[in-house]
Amino acid sequence: MNIILLGYMGCGKSSIGRDLASKLEMQCLDLDDFIEDQEKKSIAQIFADKGEIYFRKKENEYLKQVLETKNNHIISLGGGTPCFAGNIEIIKENTNVKSVYLKTSLEELVDRLYQEKEKRPLIAHISSRDDLKDFVRKHLFERSFYYNQAEYIISTDDRTIGEVTNEIQNTLF
Numbered sequence: 001m002n003i004i005l006l007g008y009m010g011c012g013k014s015s016i017g018r019d020l021a022s023k024l025e026m027q028c029l030d031l032d033d034f035i036e037d038q039e040k041k042s043i044a045q046i047f048a049d050k051g052e053i054y055f056r057k058k059e060n061e062y063l064k065q066v067l068e069t070k071n072n073h074i075i076s077l078g079g080g081t082p083c084f085a086g087n088i089e090i091i092k093e094n095t096n097v098k099s100v101y102l103k104t105s106l107e108e109l110v111d112r113l114y115q116e117k118e119k120r121p122l123i124a125h126i127s128s129r130d131d132l133k134d135f136v137r138k139h140l141f142e143r144s145f146y147y148n149q150a151e152y153i154i155s156t157d158d159r160t161i162g163e164v165t166n167e168i169q170n171t172l173f
């Protein structure tokens with residue numbers, strides 16, 4: 001069984017993926033890191049050199065590759081992964097996957113992302129906190145349609161990474 005964590009940028013997919021993997025003694029795989037290793041470039045550099053369409057094509061190919069070759073992994077997706085190239089259908093149709101949407105409020109996402117937007121190419125150019133909030137509000141609204149198709153939905157607001165991990169364990173097992 002693989003566990004897939006999905007949700008908006010900054011919801012905690014990578015950090016919760018690492019914590020959950022150590023608690024469950026499973027391996028973790030971060031799709032963004034996997035893409036960077038395979039392409040030998042940072043995500044920001046892939047966007048800059050080849051554009052988002054190329055990135056989405058590769059993201060779809062690597063997601064399929066990972067699901068075909070890995071088992072007993074916590075797989076943290078990129079923020080946009082479920083929203084492109086039929087990826088959410090691939091996830092839902094895979095009987096070896098439990099998917100979890102880490103749901104985080106607009107306020108909390110903006111608090112987390114404002115401090116570390118440089119490494120996220122879709123928001124790196126937004127300078128004011130108000131502009132970031134407007135962007136995330138609209139973007140999250142568009143993406144929620146896909147995120148809400150996950151099998152489980154877990155809220156991360158006002159919870160530590162450890163508390164979220166515990167809730168995932170209690171809900172899934």
Ligand SMILES: Nc1ncnc2c1ncn2[C@@H]1O[C@H](COP(=O)(O)OP(=O)(O)OP(=O)(O)O)[C@@H](O)[C@H]1O
Pocket residue numbers: 007008009010011012013014015016032076077078079112116120156159160161164
């Ligand atoms: N439950 C939480 N409470 C407080 N801070 C958190 C929580 N979860 C994550 N964070 C912090 O929020 C930031 C973003 O987390 P993380 O990088 O894991 O998100 P992500 O979903 O992987 O983002 P991306 O889609 O951009 O890869 C990190 O600084 C992390 O420590």
Ligand SMILES: O=C(O)C1=C[C@@H](O)[C@@H](O)[C@H](O)C1
Pocket residue numbers: 008009032043077078079080081120121122
């Ligand atoms: O939300 C998104 O579309 C993205 C999130 C990141 O995890 C990366 O996958 C990339 O920066 C795109």
Ligand SMILES: [Mg+2]
Pocket residue numbers: 013014015030032076077078
């Ligand atoms: Mg991440």
